[in-house]
Amino acid sequence: MVRDYSAFLPGGTPARREPRALERLGWGPAFAQQIDADALTATPPVRVVAVHRSGLQVAGDGIDETIPPGPEATVGDWLLYNCARPRSSRVLDRKSLIKRRAPGTSREVQLIAANIDTVFVVTSCNQDLNVARLERYVALAFDAGIEPVIVLSKADLAEDPAPYVEEARKVSDRVPVVALDARGDEPAAALADWCRPGRTVAFLGSSGVGKSTLTNALLGAQAIATQGIREDDAKGRHTTTRRELHATPGGCLVLDTPGIRELQLTDAAAGIADVFEDIEALAATCRFTDCQHETEPGCAILAAIDDGSLDSALLARWRKLQAEDAFNSASLAERREKDRAFGKLVRSAVTAKSRSKE
Numbered sequence: 001m002v003r004d005y006s007a008f009l010p011g012g013t014p015a016r017r018e019p020r021a022l023e024r025l026g027w028g029p030a031f032a033q034q035i036d037a038d039a040l041t042a043t044p045p046v047r048v049v050a051v052h053r054s055g056l057q058v059a060g061d062g063i064d065e066t067i068p069p070g071p072e073a074t075v076g077d078w079l080l081y082n083c084a085r086p087r088s089s090r091v092l093d094r095k096s097l098i099k100r101r102a103p104g105t106s107r108e109v110q111l112i113a114a115n116i117d118t119v120f121v122v123t124s125c126n127q128d129l130n131v132a133r134l135e136r137y138v139a140l141a142f143d144a145g146i147e148p149v150i151v152l153s154k155a156d157l158a159e160d161p162a163p164y165v166e167e168a169r170k171v172s173d174r175v176p177v178v179a180l181d182a183r184g185d186e187p188a189a190a191l192a193d194w195c196r197p198g199r200t201v202a203f204l205g206s207s208g209v210g211k212s213t214l215t216n217a218l219l220g221a222q223a224i225a226t227q228g229i230r231e232d233d234a235k236g237r238h239t240t241t242r243r244e245l246h247a248t249p250g251g252c253l254v255l256d257t258p259g260i261r262e263l264q265l266t267d268a269a270a271g272i273a274d275v276f277e278d279i280e281a282l283a284a285t286c287r288f289t290d291c292q293h294e295t296e297p298g299c300a301i302l303a304a305i306d307d308g309s310l311d312s313a314l315l316a317r318w319r320k321l322q323a324e325d326a327f328n329s330a331s332l333a334e335r336r337e338k339d340r341a342f343g344k345l346v347r348s349a350v351t352a353k354s355r356s357k358e
Contacts, residue, residue, distance in 0.1 A: 021060070021061040021062070022045060022060065022061055023197075023198055024198075024247060024251060025047045025049075025059060025060070025253065026047065026076075026115065026198060026199070026200045026253055027045060027047075027078070028198065030093075030095050031045065031078050031092050031093075034092050034093055035080065035092070039080065040080075043080035043081055043082050043089070043090070044060055044061065044063065044080070044081050045060055045078055045079070045080060045081070045092070046058035046059060046060035046063050046065075046078070046079050046081040046089075047059055047060065047076070047077070047078050047079075047245070048073050048074065048075050048076060048077045048078075048079065048114075049075065049244065049245040050075060050242060050243070050244040050245065051074060051075050051242060051243055051244075052066065052242065054066065054068070054069075055067050055068045055069050056069070056071070056073060056079075058079060058081065060081065063081060065081075065086075067081075067086035067087070067089065068086060068087060069087075070086065070087025070088070070089070071087065071088075071089050071090070071091050072091065072111075073091050073111075073114070074097075074111035074112065074113055074114050074243075075113050075114070075243040075244065075245060075255060076113045076114040076115045076116060076200060076245065076255065077091055077092070077094065077114045077115065078091070078092040078115065079091055079092070080092065094114045094115055095114075095115045095117075095145075096114065096115060096116050096117075096144045096145050096146045097111065097113075097114050097144055098111075098112040098113045098114070098116060098119070098140060098141070098144050098146070098202070098204075099111050099112060099144075099266070099267075100112060100140070100260075100263055100264055100265065100266065101264035101265070101266040101328045103262045103264075109266060109267075112204075112243070112257070113202055113243060113255055113257070115200060116144075116146050116200050116201065116202045116255065117146065117147065117194075117199045117200050117201060118146065118147045118148075118149060118194040118195075118199065118201045118202075119137070119140075119141040119146050119147070119148050119149070119201070119202050119204055120149050120150075120151045120191070120194075120201060120202065120203045120204070120214070121134060121137040121138060121141070121148055121149070121150050121151065121204055121205060122151045122153055122203050122204065122205035122209045122210060122211050122214065123150070123151075123152060123153070123168070123205055123206070123209050124152065124153050124154045124208075124209045124210065125152050125153070125154050125155050125157065125158035125161045125164040125179065126154060126157070126158065128206065128208070128209060129152070129164055129167060129168065131167060131168070131170055131171060131317075132317050133206070133263075134150060134168060134171045135171055135275050135276075135317060135321070136263050136265060136321065137204055137205070137263065138150070138171055138172055138175055138271075138275050139265060139268055139271035139272045139274070139275045139321065140204075140263070140265065140268060140271060141271070142270070142271035142274040142275060143265075143267075143268040143269075143270050143271025143272075143274075144271070147194070148175050149175065149176050149177075149178060149191075149194060150168045150171065150175055150176070150177045150178070151178050151179075151180065151191070151203075151214070152164050152165060152168060152177065152178065152179040152180070153180065153181075153182040153209055153210035153213070153214065154181070154182065154209075154210060155179040155180055155181055156181040161179045164179065165177050165179050171275065172274070172275055172277075174274075178190050178191065182210040182213040182214045182217060183213060183217060184217065185217070186217070187214050187217040187218060188217060188218055188220075188250075191218070195218060195248065195250065195252040195254075196250075196251075196252060197250060197251030197252060198251060198252075199252050199253070200245070200252070200253040200254075200255065201252060201253070201254055201255070202254075202255035202257065203215060203254070203255065203256055203257065204257055204260065205260070206260065207258070211256055211257065212256055215246060215254050215256040218248045218252070218254050219246055219248055219249075219254070220248070220249055242258070243255060243256075243257050243258070244256060264324065264328055265321060265324055265325045265328065266325060266328035266329050267325070267328075267329050268325050269322075269325055269326075269329070272318070272321050272322060272325060276314070276317075276318045276321075278310075279301065279310070279314070279315065279318050282300045282301050282304055282310065283300065283301060285300040286298060286299050286300045286301065287299070293315075301315065
């Protein structure tokens, strides 16, 4: 059956059924403007709703398929589905992309999620709360152009959640902090402003902080298994094993992710600058433009440390993230350059071999 996708283009008139199907998956003008009506009919849009080892699970208007690995896509991506050659399906330009350097010694970039509107950075009202870790997640969100919200779960188990809220607010004046009980109806009410119809939100954080419990609360069902934390150190156990989008009754899409043990930033300089904007502002007033903030005269940052207006621990965390991002970004750039050089070498060898046969 040939479907009419014209209503999904900018200025299109909503049809009675098709717009609802794609809109429930988060389709909007940012994607519609990338394609014309003929292409939409030939290669209908689908969204990656889950990533499996065997491939990508995609959903669209009347489409629910698992396509083999091929497109460089992640959960949340929109594809133009080529049913004859699924591996050739085209990934549409993204509104946002969450990525990190892959764990271990690899220099690869791991794509975590795409086209997310709001990231809920989840931690617990217990000893799991770590400001440095929160800064990493917020920098990741800022760099991707995603609105971050810090969610403090298990507030009901804390004798007084106020100190945890105060600690989380140190991360950035631009990031709301919400403390709640992850069970029951409270999450749906507390997070309603960000979980509107057609939007896509993601829960990110360590294992055991309540991401799956929060997702279940928004879904209004126990759709995802949950586990408790280890009582001796408040560390969690992996429950979610894959990244998957879930539709809430209110029309919002929720991404539950496995706990992230290692979050190495790469190409995230802008996000780090946003988190540490006070330090960045001070650095701009140093006497020397190439000031390293170590022993140079006229260093505004060192002066702020001396007069107590800047916390030395905050400066240390800024330095650490900057150094990490610079190292990872340089390593990736170096790998890309080597790949280009290798490709050039191969092309030269093929050309030479071809000429020798003439």
